Amino acid sequence: MTRTPTKTRPARSKEVVTFSSYCSKRARRIEAIVRSFTAICCVGVVVLVVFLLGYLFIRGVGSLSWSFIFDAPKDRMTAGGIWPAIVGTLWLIGLVSAFALPVGIATGIYLAEIAGQSRPVRMLRIAIANMAGVPSVVYGLFGYAAFSLALGFGKSLLAMGLTLSCVTLPVVITATEEALRQIPKEQRQAAMALGCTRARTLGKIVLPTALPGIITGAILGLSRAAAETAPILFTGVAFFAPVATNVTQPSMALPYHLYIMATQPTTPAPHIVWGTALVLTGMLSITNAGIATWRSYKRRKLQW
């Protein structure tokens, strides 16, 4: 990388030409192999994703209808729709947003902007990294012991929401911290040089710039929460329940509904299984795509 690009030719093409002209045949062969291997892997992943989504769509699209989305299950899960499960999942997303996002974002801000690099702070970071590595089924067990039993919330949306918040927290914290760290130092220095206080710099310069990254992390966390099955299995998800109207009730949820529909009912109803899978994936994909679009729009506006 010490070579300086000439003015007549773009740097990249020059490097490639030089490389193949003075390297041995063997080195070139190795490069060809590595290139084609990585390319094949990449194509493989794309094919897999397209196949998965395509298959899901083809199998599931036939069962979509207004009544499938807005009706309750009927006749022992062989007919009707999935509305209580959709509402349950929306409740959970709402609860996780209410609990995990404020706490997670505040913790991320503290770690990135305020805490510094002292020893206890490093220990905090390690603790948070470990949180992300705990299997979700263990969170389920913890949530059952802590929220359902010790705090007496029983099997309810509240216990499920709090458990899922624990799963989501490390994702949100890490994303917030990373987003804040990516803001160039010069921006902070410029703000300070103009006489802004630390708080004002944070609120007016740093946070708005980091917002797309923070929101992305939040959405990733919420998507994970909405898709988790293990934590809610312990804490209150139901095989069958009417639409939940408050947080003390147990509720159905889409991922668990998918699981029981594929393994439990007397008379299998594959259209409900695939329809449920499509609705869950669709809900998350649409949110993710929406957020990605918004973020790239924001990014284009904020350039440095």
Place this chain on the structure above:
Amino acid sequence: MKTFQRKSRSKTAAVLLAVALLLASVFLVAACSADTAEDTAPAASDTDDVALSGMLTIEGSDTMVNLAQAWAEQFMDENPEVMLTIRGGGSGAGIASLINGTVDFALASRDVKEDEFAEGAAVGVDIVENTVANDGIGVIVNPAVGITDISTDDLGKIYRGEISDWSQLGGTPGSIVLLGRDTASGTYEFFLEAVVGKDNEYAQTMRNLQSNQAIVDEVRNNPAAIGYVGMGYIVDDVTVLAIDGVAATAEAVNDGSYGLARKLLMNSDGTPTGLAKAFLDWVQGAQGQSIVVDEGFVPIN
């Protein structure tokens, strides 16, 4: 200035860490003590109103979830103010939740065990067994196996692994594929006691499947498979074996001639009152029992 700032920051962080640890340990203590001294009574509604309203949570046997859902659908149709929630998980899971006070009824496809009664009594939960239906366990094989009748004795030998090829019973030669339920299932325990023998164990080769439906699917697809399921799950394209010459029919379960029959229970903490009582009465009454018949189980009486 700089050093001062660093120091004070690390101090704040240290305080935070300490507070976090303190909170965590308080939580731990609370969680541990809750295990031993759980005295919050289950949220059984004790309203004695005529117009039924409120919420009941029901959890347990996977054999019974579809039946319970059918009850719940119709009961909620008749009483729009009532919310019934059904969960599976297995008879053992339901009874554990009843003991923990998180459900109103525990569905069980086997009798409650002595140590479960004791565990309940230790935390002030008085488990009451309420029979809500009868069930026969059907032993099903793939039609390709070529037998239609089996003795309890031979069935025990198959499930203990002492008979491993269908030709030993006069069927199509081929090594037997043993299917059973997972250990949380009441059907697993019932079959163990009734067929395999209380002091014996299932053969190591048995595959533990998660649900009745999974067993039916596997028997349908595997030409050498044998499995056991609740009678409500039996479908046309598998062979249901007669046990000791008695076919698995509702009549045979009711008159006691079919050997592999059991009670289906909806256990409660104490004698149910209020909404719980109303629901139990309805289930045991004419409407509930006609749903039992629809679901392929055998009504009580």
